[in-house]
Amino acid sequence: MQIETWLSPYAVADHERSHARVCVVIDVLRATTVIATAIAAGARSVTTCSDIEQAFEMKRSASSDSLPLLCGERECRPIDGFDYGNSPGEYSPAGVGQRDIVMTTTNGTRAIDAASDCDVMMLACFANLSSVADAIIDEVSDVSVQDASSGSGAPPKASGLVRIVCAGTNGAITGEDTLLAGALIAVCHRKLSDTARFYDGPIELKNDSGAIALAAWQHCITHDKVSDSESLAQRLAMTDGGRNMIAAGYEQDLVDCGSIDVFDTVPQRDRLSPARFVSR
Template identity: 70%
Template sequence: MNVEVWLSPSAVAPSERGHAELAVVIDVLRATTVAATALAAGARSITACLSVEEAFKMKAEATGDNPPLLCGERDCNPIDGFDYGNSPSEYSPAGVGDRDLIMTTTNGTRAINEASNCDGMLLASFTNLSAVAQRIVDSMSSDGLLRIVCAGTNGAVTGEDALLAGALLAVCHKKLSDTARFYDGPLNLVNDSAVIALAAWQHCISHDKVTDGETLATRLSLTQGGKNMVAAGYGSDLVDCGSIDVFDVVPTRQSTDPARFTV
């Protein structure tokens, strides 16, 4: 399996954006964590769009007696007129169960759009890390290209997304190989960003002593994205975003225009 990582969509030139068999989009803080949380809570679907105006338009054009709910954020904060913000704790079965959601966020939904040149797309977070890794292992061909796309923040690379990209590589390797030596295994890292992401996660385990959700949440608070959330008053979300393998749902793209995800 060939694997490349985009540490930020803006770091990859258009000429380097070839077709991928599978793309996995990451926005740990917080869009892809919310997506997994909402679908685990019973939401029927999540449709990603780029702008607030587009979200309102999609809701206005929806038919039926159960209109979609609007969710997302701009610059960490809820959007006026939306039903939900971007904190995972907002998404309960009572609130979103059996409902369709329309989501727009500062970085995550833009990354979904940037990564659209692929046969299939999954959304990954620490909350569904192992489930996503298993889906990758089950669905990728031996010579196909897996593209892991980190949303970053306003075009810049952020540590939390790079850490999850590295964690996905490590878990996939463990599922596919009987050797602890990564470079003897079945994953071919085709760009240096993949090597950097893997090294960041390995350092996180060995040096920062991240072993569980609590220690991971502490580590996330040290990234730029984590600092931004704390400054905006959403530091408590780091616990939810740092929870590891609490869901077995994998948000999976069902259509490309617009991007609609279900389990």
């Protein structure tokens, strides 16, 4: 498996971007956590957009019997006229079950747009970490089988590339997204390999950003003693994103966003523009 990691959606110039088989977008605090939570709570779909007015227009153009919920934030705060903000705790089955959602956020939905050139797009958070790793492996395994069946005997082609894209904050790299990128790489390795030595395993890191993310996650486990959701939430509080959450009064969100493997649902794109996500 080949994995390329972008620690920011803007880490690679537009003219240097190649097509990816699978792209996994990460915005731990909080867009991808919220979308995964909403779909796990029974939302039919989540459509993302970068602009607030576009979200309002999508609601105005919807039929009266299927009006979407408007959800999201700007600079951590709920948007006037929207139904929900960007806290995972807001998204209950009673509130979003069997509803379509339109979402716009400061960083996460923009990262989705920036990473659009791929066959399969998934959204990852700590809450669905293992399920996303399983989904990645399934997709890349499909490509490997197709290549083998062609009779060429060649290794998987570039179309099997997995790209991890971290949303960051306003173009800057953030610790929480980097940690999840590293955790995702580590879990994929654990599921694919019988050796603890990463560089003896089946994953090829295509750039140093992946190695940086993996090292950050390993340091988080060994040095910061992160071993469960509670200790992870404490670690997230030490990141730029976590400090922003606390300053804005959303410290409880760190507990929800630090919950590990509580969902088996993986939001997957089923429409390119505007991007729409449903349960895989």
